Amino acid sequence: MKKNADLILETVLQSSAHMTAEEIHAALRDSGHRMALATVYNNLAQLHSEGRIRKVCVEGHPDRYDKMIRHDHLVCRRCGKLTDICFQDLTKLLQSQTDEELLSYDLQVSYICPACRRTAHPASTTDP
Template identity: 35%
Template sequence: MRFSKQRELIQDIVQRTNSHPTANWIFNKAKKEISNISLGTVYRNLSQLNKDGVINIFYDDNIARYDWNTVAHDHLKCNKCGKIIDIKLHNRELKKEVLKQYKFEAENIEITISGICENHMNFKEK
């Protein structure tokens, strides 16, 4: 794989946000630097970067989101504001349980918890 300023820019954009952006968001950001960059280039490089383990992809409902955090982790999604929060749950026990009970060898565990985030709770004891 050889250098391209487009790929470098795309990688930078993903790595400089915590917002789990979509391809389109990244595309719009990128256009500010390279005005004629193509959406196809964005998609191609995002999947390339993912294959190389530089960035992570996950799906929120039915659209792809990209994440600089390549360590396996989980997500909290607020039903009020749509915000997605990264968390790390310890799922060693889950793997064991699944292997024992279902004879299933877990490779990847993805936990998405939807609910209400701190800022949008009906403040009780807060």
Template identity: 50%
Template sequence: MNKNAQIILDTINASTDHPTAEQVYLHLKERGTKVSMATVYNNLASLYAKGLIRKVAVPGFPDRYDNVTRHDHLVCQNCGRLVDVSLEDFTESIQRDSGAQIISYDLNVTYLCPECTEARVGKDALHN
């Protein structure tokens, strides 16, 4: 693994906020690492292809990147916020019910985060 890929992998693994490619780039720049945006994109694609990081797609928002530790996500349908949640591993029950050999799965539960819920309630109150 090249030096930039290792730095990017370390950045993703240390992150708790599911950074976008641009956020990874800005983080590296702040640390004094000289990389181009293209280098970040290429290394993220390579790390993802090798199964070393996860890519979390949220419709309407840039792709986010995450570590590969087994966990699931809550995804706010309004602002795109991602929250890690630890749910039961469903692999065995899916295999039992379907008869299929499950390689992996990603579970993203769509919800409305507290801030967006509060904003919606406030907006509704103004219209009543």
């Protein structure tokens, strides 16, 4: 029997969908693992505090969970959708500007996602 924490960790690591706790809960249920939503929340908090998963917070949206592997996020200002993007690693650049030892940074860049751009400008729906 796998522990709940392992099942939750696997679900987060295997997905690139930036799932919320509720989506993780539903995905586990669909694959036959029933656990209380509170259990999912507790394990996510624990995994996050152990530095095994990453939590992505966007104002006005529920927290989403992500793998630790270094990458950045484009965040749609309209719908809050997250898109993975890998900008050049800025750790050294940032570190050169402070004497404090930096552990990591979290970069979220706002934009308007293609889907929202299309709804805003219906005339351009002929774009590929």
